[in-house]
Amino acid sequence: MASKVPVVTFNNGKSIPVLGLGTWKSKPGEVTQAVKDAIDIGYRHIDCAYVYGNEKEVGEALTAKINEGVVKREDLFITSKLWNTFHRPDLVRDALLKTLENLNLKYLDLYLIHWPQAYKEGGDLFPEDASGKIQFSDVDYVDTWKALEPLQKEGLVKSLGVSNFNSKQLTRLLESATIKPVTNQVECHPYLNQSRLKAFCEERDIVITAYSPLGSPDRPWAKPDEPQLLEDPKLKAVAERLGKTVAQILIRYQIDSGNIVIPKSVNKSRIASNFQVLDFKLSREDLDLINSFDCNGRFVPMTASLGHKDHPFENDEF
Numbered sequence: 001m002a003s004k005v006p007v008v009t010f011n012n013g014k015s016i017p018v019l020g021l022g023t024w025k026s027k028p029g030e031v032t033q034a035v036k037d038a039i040d041i042g043y044r045h046i047d048c049a050y051v052y053g054n055e056k057e058v059g060e061a062l063t064a065k066i067n068e069g070v071v072k073r074e075d076l077f078i079t080s081k082l083w084n085t086f087h088r089p090d091l092v093r094d095a096l097l098k099t100l101e102n103l104n105l106k107y108l109d110l111y112l113i114h115w116p117q118a119y120k121e122g123g124d125l126f127p128e129d130a131s132g133k134i135q136f137s138d139v140d141y142v143d144t145w146k147a148l149e150p151l152q153k154e155g156l157v158k159s160l161g162v163s164n165f166n167s168k169q170l171t172r173l174l175e176s177a178t179i180k181p182v183t184n185q186v187e188c189h190p191y192l193n194q195s196r197l198k199a200f201c202e203e204r205d206i207v208i209t210a211y212s213p214l215g216s217p218d219r220p221w222a223k224p225d226e227p228q229l230l231e232d233p234k235l236k237a238v239a240e241r242l243g244k245t246v247a248q249i250l251i252r253y254q255i256d257s258g259n260i261v262i263p264k265s266v267n268k269s270r271i272a273s274n275f276q277v278l279d280f281k282l283s284r285e286d287l288d289l290i291n292s293f294d295c296n297g298r299f300v301p302m303t304a305s306l307g308h309k310d311h312p313f314e315n316d317e318f
């Protein structure tokens with residue numbers, strides 16, 4: 001019998017399992033099995049996005065496990081994200097409907113604006129000009145949010161949130177939102193612990209969801225000489241002392257910091273070992289030690305959007 005994952009309660013009273021499965025880079029041919037394995041192991045929270053190009057295959061796994069009677073829809077927590085080319089208000093509803101169709105679901109538990117910056121609408125997901133530069137759109141994320149709010153009222157999503165928003169962007173959004181975002185999903189791990197953004201969000205009752213919690217070693221732009229979080233000798237020492245893997249320490253670090261965490265794996269034994277984090281806690285001393293490894297080290301800098309007026313990491317401190 002799988003252990004039950006603790007939940008965090010959002011500012012709207014709904015709850016989310018603190019540990020979920022990431023699906024970025026999970027190939028369509030692998031992700032169905034990975035999600036089925038994860039559900040068998042006890043995961044109930046799956047993090048998806050339209051831009052990952054594998055929602056249909058994630059949906060096949062969800063449908064199979066619901067049809068087998070392993071889980072009910074209401075026991076699952078499914079997140080997806082609105083891509084940058086669909087920010088224009090008239091495109092938002094159809095983008096959500098497409099994601100629901102892909103996942104074979106009637107509603108999402110959580111829908112996020114994936115990035116604050118909008119891209120040119122209507123064509124490629126990464127629309128490039130002749131020189132290979134991404135073509136931007138100036139749609140304001142506040143207008144995108146206003147188009148999302150009625151979709152929650154319609155019952156197509158249970159909660160709304162954002163991803164990759166900095167503190168200034170959240171402030172602007174909160175000034176006109178009638179529905180408050182429940183989470184800000186951002187990169188978070190010991191090299192980028194997001195302490196200031198986290199404090200800012202906490203004050204506003206917005207929970208952080210930590211993406212790339214293992215340092216995203218399979219990110220497409222990784223270079224061999226870049227630091228590898230999973231190989232960090234200081235983290236290895238903590239893991240050895242506590243009789244855990246480095247990945248388990250990194251996942252528990254997020255949970256004990258009060259964050260939601262969504263490690264990705266397509267490997268059954270790693271999906272299982274990443275779930276074996278519910279029977280221990282890190283001490284205050286170990287959390288402080290791991291927090292001291294922060295070096296503003298970002299693995300997902302979104303360089304393709306540099307120069308965009310709404311690039312979240314370019315002009316503002318946090």
Ligand SMILES: NC(=O)C1=CN([C@@H]2O[C@H](COP(=O)(O)OP(=O)(O)OC[C@H]3O[C@@H](n4cnc5c(N)ncnc54)[C@H](OP(=O)(O)O)[C@@H]3O)[C@@H](O)[C@H]2O)C=CC1
Nearest residue numbers: 022023024163211212213214215216218247263264265266
């Ligand atoms: N909102 C956003 O903009 C973003 C959201 N995300 C979300 O966050 C999720 C997680 O982040 P992601 O960038 O994928 O990276 P992670 O930090 O989760 O790392 C994933 C990598 O770690 C490997 N791995 C998994 N478990 C272990 C383990 N126990 N030991 C050793 N290696 C392991 C995986 O390989 P293998 O699969 O072979 O096990 C894969 O190569 C994404 O999949 C996505 O859902 C991520 C980036 C941006």
Ligand SMILES: CC(=O)C(C)=O
Nearest residue numbers: 024049051114115300
């Ligand atoms: C992985 C992801 O969500 C990106 C790069 O937007």
